Amino acid sequence: MAWNSYGLDQEAQKLVLAAKLRDQTSLKQSYKMRMAVAYGLERFWGEHLRLQKNQPNKSQYWQETWDVLDRIMHKAGVSLPNDQVNADDVKGVQAMSEKLWKMDLADQRVALAVLISLCDCIVWWTQRHK
Template identity: 70%
Template sequence: MGWNSYGLDKIAQELVLKAKIRDSDSLNQSYKMRMAVAYGLERFWGEHLRLQKKEPDKSTYWKETWDALEMVLKKAGITLPNDPVNVDNTKAVKAMSERLWNELNLEKQRVALAVLTQLCDCIVWWTQRYKGRSKE
């Protein structure tokens, strides 16, 4: 089985442009996303919850990235848990975290992290191209 890009570069460009239009300060999250990959899927997923109340535009950027990852992995035959969760619903947060740990075996976790790493690398690349330019 060979590498399939699954259009990650195009997806990343779209994510960056949407974030830039919504709130150009959100683009700084791109670098944080790439760094967060090293901490695993649960921590990456949970970051949108941390930002949900205080910085909703940034939260949206993280969540849209997770949603894009889910879509890509589905094409690869991997179902990524992606329950809608509000930070105030502790039971739902815990349930989603447990799904991430329990529903993906080690091989699928590794594939998901590899794809997320590549997606975030693409996001950083596009961020470097668009950061500081006008919203047009």
């Protein structure tokens, strides 16, 4: 099987440019995203919830990044949970977290590897568009 980049670089640039159009300060989230990957899928996914009420542009950037990851993983044949959840919906947050924790370990590892690469691309484009 040949390497497939799944358009990570192009998707990253689209994310960065959309964030830049919304709010320049959102771009700083790119570096935080890359650092957050080390804590796993559930924590990365949940970060948009923390920002939802007080920093909606930043929250949107995180959510859009997760949505792109979801689309890429779907192309790769991996099902990634992506329930739309509000921060105040405790049961929804819990259900989504459990779905992430119950993912097949190999699928988790692949998703994390792709997320790392996607975030690396996002950081690169952020540095070019600041």
